[in-house]
Amino acid sequence: MQIAFTKMQGLGNDFIIFDNTSNSISLTTEQIRFIARRRFGVGCDQLLFVEASNKPNVDFRYRIFNADGEEVQQCGNGARCFARFVVDKGLTDKKNLVIETHSGLICPQIEENGDITVNMGVPRLNPVDIPFNADKVELQYPIMVGTDLYKIGAISIGNPHAVLLVDSIETAPVETVGAKLSLHHRFPQRANVSFMQIIDNSNIKLRVYERGVGETLACGTGACAAVVVGQRLKRLDSIVTVNLPGGQLQIQWAGPDAAVLMTGPAVHVFEGTIEL
Numbered sequence: 001m002q003i004a005f006t007k008m009q010g011l012g013n014d015f016i017i018f019d020n021t022s023n024s025i026s027l028t029t030e031q032i033r034f035i036a037r038r039r040f041g042v043g044c045d046q047l048l049f050v051e052a053s054n055k056p057n058v059d060f061r062y063r064i065f066n067a068d069g070e071e072v073q074q075c076g077n078g079a080r081c082f083a084r085f086v087v088d089k090g091l092t093d094k095k096n097l098v099i100e101t102h103s104g105l106i107c108p109q110i111e112e113n114g115d116i117t118v119n120m121g122v123p124r125l126n127p128v129d130i131p132f133n134a135d136k137v138e139l140q141y142p143i144m145v146g147t148d149l150y151k152i153g154a155i156s157i158g159n160p161h162a163v164l165l166v167d168s169i170e171t172a173p174v175e176t177v178g179a180k181l182s183l184h185h186r187f188p189q190r191a192n193v194s195f196m197q198i199i200d201n202s203n204i205k206l207r208v209y210e211r212g213v214g215e216t217l218a219c220g221t222g223a224c225a226a227v228v229v230g231q232r233l234k235r236l237d238s239i240v241t242v243n244l245p246g247g248q249l250q251i252q253w254a255g256p257d258a259a260v261l262m263t264g265p266a267v268h269v270f271e272g273t274i275e276l
């Protein structure tokens with residue numbers, strides 16, 4: 001079976017996108033892992049499926065699979081690539097979209113300069129909604145990783161995140177502590193783990209160990225999570241430039257009950273077909 005796909009990237013967080021508005025492509029976990037595997041398959045961090053929505057006033061449905069084959073709820077860089085894809089493919093001529101995901105609606109808007117701003121919804125801090133094992137909402141939670149004690153912000157941007165503050169992004173223990181926290185028993189659905197160095201009130205550096213992938217060059221929801229945690233600690237302003245290994249995102253959050261807005265690029269890389 002030959003399947004057509006589009007390769008896209010947002011700050012080096014890369015995606016294989018399948019158009020299921022006129023197809024009914026269904027892949028097994030093994031096929032997803034094969035496609036995502038670098039050097040053996042096409043290679044990507046996530047696979048995205050564009051589908052029609054049957055909800056009123058909703059333009060499309062968006063499904064996301066991590067490279068390990070697991071379906072997840074949300075993806076920030078993927079949302080921008082999704083919006084660029086549906087416009088470039090002529091599936092819509094709208095500049096403001098409403099997209100259904102497993103964790104609610106998100107609203108991408110195509111900017112004049114080609115960047116895309118996505119309303120990622122209101123961040124969820126209640127432990128039960130993340131989900132994270134804790135009795136009440138705290139700014140930071142103490143958590144043991146082996147014999148070491150860390151403090152994390154825990155938050156959902158539609159998907160679960162832990163955020164740690166570090167003095168130096170270069171020496172942050174992303175592959176070690178990130179991997180362990182991602183699988184920590186207090187996150188029953190596992191977590192994405194961000195390491196944030198605060199440069200000043202409106203600039204941070206960030207590296208993210210993504211659930212189901214490992215460290216990526218950028219994570220949009222991780223950037224949103226870090227800015228909300230930094231603001232709640234009164235360390236960040238309402239508009240923040242997030243410097244990730246793959247480039248910059250602008251994140252805006254006006255505080256409790258406000259939605260997080262993420263602005264950044266989405267880039268088409270190539271079209272391909274794969275034999276499965």
Ligand SMILES: N[C@@H](CCC[C@H](N)C(=O)O)C(=O)O
Nearest residue numbers: 075076077159211219220221
């Ligand atoms: N790269 C993404 C997040 C993708 C999903 C994540 N790994 C998860 O398991 O929740 C982003 O840009 O937000």
